[in-house]
Amino acid sequence: MAAENVFFYAIAAVMVAGAVAVVTSRNVVRAALALIVVFAGVAAQFILLGAEFLAITQVLVYIGAIMVLMLFGIMLTRARIGRDTDMTNEHWWVGALTALLLAGVMGYALVDYFGKDKLPHERALTAVDAAGRASNTATVSDTIFSQFLIPFEVVSVLLLAALVGAIVIARKDRG
Amino acid sequence: MSDLMVNQFLLLGAILFCTGVYGVIARKNTVLVLMSIELILNAVNINLLTFAALHADVAGAVFALFIIAVAAAEVGVGLAMVLIIYRNRSSVDLDDVDSMRG
Numbered sequence: 546m547a548a549e550n551v552f553f554y555a556i557a558a559v560m561v562a563g564a565v566a567v568v569t570s571r572n573v574v575r576a577a578l579a580l581i582v583v584f585a586g587v588a589a590q591f592i593l594l595g596a597e598f599l600a601i602t603q604v605l606v607y608i609g610a611i612m613v614l615m616l617f618g619i620m621l622t623r624a625r626i627g628r629d630t631d632m633t634n635e636h637w638w639v640g641a642l643t644a645l646l647l648a649g650v651m652g653y654a655l656v657d658y659f660g661k662d663k664l665p666h667e668r669a670l671t672a673v674d675a676a677g678r679a680s681n682t683a684t685v686s687d688t689i690f691s692q693f694l695i696p697f698e699v700v701s702v703l704l705l706a707a708l709v710g711a712i713v714i715a716r717k718d719r720g
Numbered sequence: 721m722s723d724l725m726v727n728q729f730l731l732l733g734a735i736l737f738c739t740g741v742y743g744v745i746a747r748k749n750t751v752l753v754l755m756s757i758e759l760i761l762n763a764v765n766i767n768l769l770t771f772a773a774l775h776a777d778v779a780g781a782v783f784a785l786f787i788i789a790v791a792a793a794e795v796g797v798g799l800a801m802v803l804i805i806y807r808n809r810s811s812v813d814l815d816d817v818d819s820m821r822g
Contacts, residue, residue, distance in 0.1 A: 549722065549723055550724065550728075560736065561735055561736070561739075568739055568743035568747065583762065590729065591769055594770060594772075599765075599769060606789075610792060611792060611795050614795050615799070618802055618803070619751055621806070622751060622806045632749055633747060634814070636746070640743075640745030643741060643742070643745060644739065644742035644745075647741060651737070655727055655731055659727045659730065662725065663722060664722050664726055665722070688778045688779065688782050692779070693782050697786075703793055711796040715800035715804060
């Protein structure tokens with residue numbers, strides 16, 4: 546088995562274990578820490594897929610920003626930091642059934658359609674510039690600021706709206 | 721062709737997605753439901769980047785970037801809503817938020 550595959554399966558096993566811990570742990574903080582492991586694994590998979598820029602963004606935004614927000618949420622809602630027996634509701638089997646059905650359908654469809662197809666060796670998310678350097682970051686930024694400029698601006702407005710909205714919703718002296 | 725299969729990434733994404741769906745349905749604590757939603761969004765990002773690599777098209781990476789931005793916005797607003805629910809009901813149990821029940 547090639548080195549890439551060894552890395553993939555090692556990271557994937559850790560990720561799946563982390564994801565299961567996120568949805569089954571009785572301790573909220575432990576679930577949050579397991580989620581960090583999953584995010585880090587996703588970043589590693591992005592590198593395997595040849596998208597370094599996205600991997601760094603994943604670390605900065607998810608592990609750096611979103612997880613801090615989550616931990617603040619846990620703190621501010623004073624969910625008991627210790628063991629909490631009642632984190633899963635009595636209809637958990639509906640969720641398990643739905644998830645298993647979904648997994649079955651998606652797994653069948655994927656195996657049926659893609660079989661043993663391989664990824665191309667040149668996982669070219671990179672373009673080679675005039676000086677002969679290949680850079681994933683340059684390619685992504687070139688694409689954003691040419692082809693996807695308007696969506697990019699819309700996303701900035703969305704982030705601003707979310708920021709203002711979050712402040713308006715959460716502030717105490719609501720007039 | 722490299723040794724990596726398309727399917728191993730797609731199936732990893734599918735497993736993460738289903739785990740997230742289970743978490744959204746089965747969890748009681750609102751913050752834990754938000755975490756499960758993050759799992760789902762990450763699964764989608766893995767899929768997008770796999771197809772970007774398969775078709776050597778950088779648009780998939782750009783879309784994944786947009787999803788990350790939208791996820792950040794969603795978590796901000798979502799946690800603000802969790803905070804206000806907690807302030808009004810001193811509980812983040814989803815089962816306690818039943819004033820819409822007929």
